[in-house]
Amino acid sequence: MVLPSYRARRLLQLHRRCNTSQFSIYHNRRNPLRSSPHLSTIADALHGQIKEDGRNVAVEVLGSVRTIRKQKWRAFLEIGDGSTVHGLQAVLSPSQAQGLSTGASVLLKGMWQASPPGKEQSHELHAEEVKVVGVADSETYPIQKKFQTPEYLRTVPHLRLRLPTQSLLTRLRSESDFLLAQYFRDRGFLRLQPPIITSSDCEGAGEVFSVRSKLPVSTAPPETQRLDVRDDVFFRKPKYLTVSSQLHLEAYMHGHPKVWTFSPTFRAEKSDTPRHVSEFWMLEVELRSQSLDEVMDIVEDMIKSLVQGLRRGSFLEELVASKVTPDRKPTQESEEEQHLVRRRWANLLKAPWPRISYRQAIEILHGSVRSGESTFDHQPSSATGLQLEHEKFVAAKVGHGQPVFVTDYPRSIKPFYMLPSSAKHDHSHKESTTAACFDLLLPDVCEVVGGSLREHRLPQLEASMLAKKGAPGSPQQGDMACKDLHDQQAHGIRSLEWYTDLRRYGSVPHGGFGFGFDRFLCYLSGIGSIKDVVPWPRHYGRCDC
Numbered sequence: 001m002v003l004p005s006y007r008a009r010r011l012l013q014l015h016r017r018c019n020t021s022q023f024s025i026y027h028n029r030r031n032p033l034r035s036s037p038h039l040s041t042i043a044d045a046l047h048g049q050i051k052e053d054g055r056n057v058a059v060e061v062l063g064s065v066r067t068i069r070k071q072k073w074r075a076f077l078e079i080g081d082g083s084t085v086h087g088l089q090a091v092l093s094p095s096q097a098q099g100l101s102t103g104a105s106v107l108l109k110g111m112w113q114a115s116p117p118g119k120e121q122s123h124e125l126h127a128e129e130v131k132v133v134g135v136a137d138s139e140t141y142p143i144q145k146k147f148q149t150p151e152y153l154r155t156v157p158h159l160r161l162r163l164p165t166q167s168l169l170t171r172l173r174s175e176s177d178f179l180l181a182q183y184f185r186d187r188g189f190l191r192l193q194p195p196i197i198t199s200s201d202c203e204g205a206g207e208v209f210s211v212r213s214k215l216p217v218s219t220a221p222p223e224t225q226r227l228d229v230r231d232d233v234f235f236r237k238p239k240y241l242t243v244s245s246q247l248h249l250e251a252y253m254h255g256h257p258k259v260w261t262f263s264p265t266f267r268a269e270k271s272d273t274p275r276h277v278s279e280f281w282m283l284e285v286e287l288r289s290q291s292l293d294e295v296m297d298i299v300e301d302m303i304k305s306l307v308q309g310l311r312r313g314s315f316l317e318e319l320v321a322s323k324v325t326p327d328r329k330p331t332q333e334s335e336e337e338q339h340l341v342r343r344r345w346a347n348l349l350k351a352p353w354p355r356i357s358y359r360q361a362i363e364i365l366h367g368s369v370r371s372g373e374s375t376f377d378h379q380p381s382s383a384t385g386l387q388l389e390h391e392k393f394v395a396a397k398v399g400h401g402q403p404v405f406v407t408d409y410p411r412s413i414k415p416f417y418m419l420p421s422s423a424k425h426d427h428s429h430k431e432s433t434t435a436a437c438f439d440l441l442l443p444d445v446c447e448v449v450g451g452s453l454r455e456h457r458l459p460q461l462e463a464s465m466l467a468k469k470g471a472p473g474s475p476q477q478g479d480m481a482c483k484d485l486h487d488q489q490a491h492g493i494r495s496l497e498w499y500t501d502l503r504r505y506g507s508v509p510h511g512g513f514g515f516g517f518d519r520f521l522c523y524l525s526g527i528g529s530i531k532d533v534v535p536w537p538r539h540y541g542r543c544d545c
Helices: 006-017 020-030 042-046 164-186 246-253 292-311 315-321 332-348 358-371 388-399 458-468 489-495 497-504 517-525
Strands: 057-070 075-080 088-092 105-114 123-134 258-266 279-288 355-357 404-407 437-442 446-453 510-516
Touching: 042 057, 042 088, 042 123, 057 123, 075 105, 164 258, 164 292, 164 315, 164 517, 246 258, 246 279, 246 497, 246 510, 279 292, 279 517, 292 315, 292 332, 292 404, 292 437, 292 446, 292 510, 292 517, 315 332, 332 517, 355 358, 358 388, 358 404, 388 404, 388 437, 388 446, 446 517, 458 497, 510 517
Parallel strands: 088 123, 355 404
Antiparallel strands: 057 075, 057 105, 075 088, 105 123, 258 279, 279 510, 404 437, 437 446, 446 510
């Protein structure tokens, strides 16, 4: 028998004799960070959740110094703790402010009092005790109050996370993850964990990352070395970082009717645009279904449910507030950004979202060119797919601010695994030239979701694989997943033999989609570059930390 320690017995006796507040005060003597009757986050303080009879309340907060202004008789400190985009103002004496600097972590204890009339913050903390928990050298601290370009801040991603907007994005990402998991759990979907290392190079054209256990010994300059994954014997055959979990989810789907995952994906595109990074997060879904409309309905309902859940919190108002310039003076640009964010959130909740076919989208583009309404750098063509400028025009013209589904793209520009449109309703041998697929286009950001019904018939799937082998890379992202077989034709087909087994042994009609989570957060937040939304951006020529 293990006897409780003296401290445990003493606490138990006090708990029986004393009321809860007395017990808490005794217990907190051992933890100086919890000795106040109101250990608070800044969000609690600013949102009025600290209330007591009387005007002044004892408060204790732990945060990081954003700014400090020292005057002759007093000093004003603004601190943040990540719980809100707003900072908390504290009033200190000159002696209390000595040694404080931007970036330092401080523990403040004092009275939460009403601010003088005309102040932006309704209350302020009058500090009685100031403790520096972590020092920071203000001369070398990279994050300053002055304007710093996004390009510079990307070079210090480990410190950029402390910025108010980045803290807000971190909370937005966390809450979105929770809401999405809740959405699918409530509807009977299983959340699964497919592999990151795969045997199938589905992307082709050098757009995958190869996995090696070691680098070859070479005296040649790094930029001239040519790596061949076939030289690495760790897995005995070439392996890659996944560009999509779709194929593995299809295997899960044959054991469970509805499955989903939320995981990182990797793409070795040498693109340095605001829309591309090499590592990003994808939400992917597979379910047994014969209806493309059913898959699109889930996409629309999922996104609307997510936005509604986020609106119940303070995220929209905080995103709007984050558009104010560092000196807190409204400008025309900041007001336009605020209106943009509000408009985007409102339009996402309007119903229903328009749905048009790819053929209709091409006709709209051709009509705009003939009428002189618009000109494009790339002439619209049904054979080459929609370019970014085309997607933006269609989203604005058809959606009027709402998302737009574009369906039934030509099979020639889509992946091998997509079901022909004609097979949605019958099992005839007459195959359509279009695929039962869709892309969801958002204004400005464009493609955020791609999905399709999957080819569940073995002969047709094998014929499609043979027809696609050796073909040039598809200009479309499709399901924002894999699009083509590897240029090495024999290896490409053999590496997907397990995938054809899914059709060989009792396949069922099914479909699914991929949701570009980081790109969607760009849209919600009104931030122009995905590199400023992804916490640790990896892209061509850059991989810090």
